[in-house]
Amino acid sequence: MDDILKLVEEYIKEKDSKKTWVAGEDWVQYAGPYFTHEEYVRAVKTLLNGWLVLGAEANKFETKFPPLLGKELGLFVNSGSSANLLMLLALTSKRGRNLPKGTKVITPVAGFPTTINPIFQIGFEPVFVDIELDTLNLDLDAVEKACQEHPDAKVITFAHVLGNPPNMDRLMEIVKKYDLILLEDCCDALGSTYDGKKLGSFGEMASCSFYPAHHITTGEGGFVAVKDEQTERIVRSFREWGRGCYCIGKQNLLEKGSCGTRFNCWIPSLPDHVFDHKYVYEEIGYNMKPIELQASLGLVQMEKLEEIGLKRRENYRSLFKAFSKYPEFFHLHTAQPKSDPDWFAFPVTIKDGAPFKRSDICQFFESKMIQTRPYFAGNIMLQPAYEGLHDKDEVISKFPIAHKVTTDTFFLGTSPVINKEKTDYIEYILDCFVAAIRI
Numbered sequence: 157m158d159d160i161l162k163l164v165e166e167y168i169k170e171k172d173s174k175k176t177w178v179a180g181e182d183w184v185q186y187a188g189p190y191f192t193h194e195e196y197v198r199a200v201k202t203l204l205n206g207w208l209v210l211g212a213e214a215n216k217f218e219t220k221f222p223p224l225l226g227k228e229l230g231l232f233v234n235s236g237s238s239a240n241l242l243m244l245l246a247l248t249s250k251r252g253r254n255l256p257k258g259t260k261v262i263t264p265v266a267g268f269p270t271t272i273n274p275i276f277q278i279g280f281e282p283v284f285v286d287i288e289l290d291t292l293n294l295d296l297d298a299v300e301k302a303c304q305e306h307p308d309a310k311v312i313t314f315a316h317v318l319g320n321p322p323n324m325d326r327l328m329e330i331v332k333k334y335d336l337i338l339l340e341d342c343c344d345a346l347g348s349t350y351d352g353k354k355l356g357s358f359g360e361m362a363s364c365s366f367y368p369a370h371h372i373t374t375g376e377g378g379f380v381a382v383k384d385e386q387t388e389r390i391v392r393s394f395r396e397w398g399r400g401c402y403c404i405g406k407q408n409l410l411e412k413g414s415c416g417t418r419f420n421c422w423i424p425s426l427p428d429h430v431f432d433h434k435y436v437y438e439e440i441g442y443n444m445k446p447i448e449l450q451a452s453l454g455l456v457q458m459e460k461l462e463e464i465g466l467k468r469r470e471n472y473r474s475l476f477k478a479f480s481k482y483p484e485f486f487h488l489h490t491a492q493p494k495s496d497p498d499w500f501a502f503p504v505t506i507k508d509g510a511p512f513k514r515s516d517i518c519q520f521f522e523s524k525m526i527q528t529r530p531y532f533a534g535n536i537m538l539q540p541a542y543e544g545l546h547d548k549d550e551v552i553s554k555f556p557i558a559h560k561v562t563t564d565t566f567f568l569g570t571s572p573v574i575n576k577e578k579t580d581y582i583e584y585i586l587d588c589f590v591a592a593i594r595i
């Protein structure tokens with residue numbers, strides 16, 4: 157095995173040493189995995205060890221990762237979208253909050269669809285609020301108003317947009333005042349802090365994504381961080397077919413399981429029959445498990461988060477400097493006071509009255525091999541999948557800022573796959589675009 161791993165290391169090092177980038181010929185990708193040979197070696201080692209499903213590596217990852225979201229416990233899952241679904245599912249459990257169908261959930265109307273999809277999937281009811289232009293986060297005045305109009309709202313969930321949190325002092329006051337359960341979508345916010353506290357530490361649960369565009373990657377993957385063991389067990393059940401058994405790794409081999417009573421009369425409706433706890437189902441569950449190899453990638457990647465964060469912040473600063481030369485055209489989105497975002501991307505909104513459209517500048521960048529992205533789905537309720545759920549004109553008029561970002565916001569990458577040579581090139585292309593506009 158050592159010989160094979162050595163060869164993997166040499167292969168990746170050689171491949172990396174041959175990587176070149178030529179401005180205008182090769183893409184400035186907006187994101188991508190920031191790997192060295194270390195990730196590949198650890199993943200291949202795990203594969204060759206022959207253990208495919210969650211095992212010792214996953215157990216280690218689940219122990220080490222939660223503090224990065226300011227929590228002590230958590231579970232590795234197969235995507236950030238699954239993590240968001242699991243957070244809301246956990247609230248439906250009879251063993252937990254037992255929230256019924258129709259429960260009202262306050263959430264911003266613009267962003268990434270799978271922050272809010274679980275609300276529909278579970279049968280809860282969204283109470284949408286608009287966003288604020290400066291940070292693209294949910295508008296806290298609108299949240300307060302929604303709380304007053306819907307005193308029966310029980311949950312608030314939102315994503316810290318591109319790693320930039322809202323005013324968490326005010327938000328936490330609202331959460332307390334209206335007795336809301338806060339769920340944080342930290343899929344884009346790993347490594348960010350507010351008032352020195354990690355994002356993810358504020359809510360009852362927090363989610364994260366390890367898709368390659370995100371701060372660290374396991375290929376696909378996600379995480380649910382929780383505060384207590386009971387919630388962890390509930391999330392585990394939903395992740396694993398609904399089963400009640402919570403044996404981890406080698407505990408699976410214990411004769412009596414980790415509960416100590418594996419063979420017991422577990423099923424209340426069959427009080428005289430002994431059942432194997434592994435086949436006792438406490439929730440109507442799913443299978444949202446990743447595989448062991450992904451945990452190995454995660455263990456290597458999480459050690460690089462600090463380095464990644466420095467590079468992302470540096471790229472954000474360079475792009476901010478470049479775009480702030482043209483305040484007449486671009487609205488730039490800034491960090492909240494007290495926050496230190498580990499920027500997922502660099503967002504730009506084209507100001508009203510600018511003599512060009514978003515599609516003009518994005519297509520110009522793309523024609524020069526610079527990848528751009530819109531602000532995810534924009535106003536999600538305007539997307540085809542949600543047609544018919546709400547009146548289109550009302551959705552546009554009720555949420556003017558969400559509408560503005562749907563049509564006029566885009567972002568460029570801050571990922572560590574982008575270096576100074578590339579941000580200089582972006583600045584040069586931006587200058588060319590503006591020069592052409594001004595003629």
Ligand SMILES: Cc1ncc(COP(=O)(O)O)c(C=O)c1O
Pocket residue numbers: 234235236237238240268270271315341343344364365366367377378
């Ligand atoms: C804010 C937010 N939430 C959830 C997700 C979904 O994560 P995943 O792609 O891992 O399902 C994303 C993906 O980019 C996201 O940006």
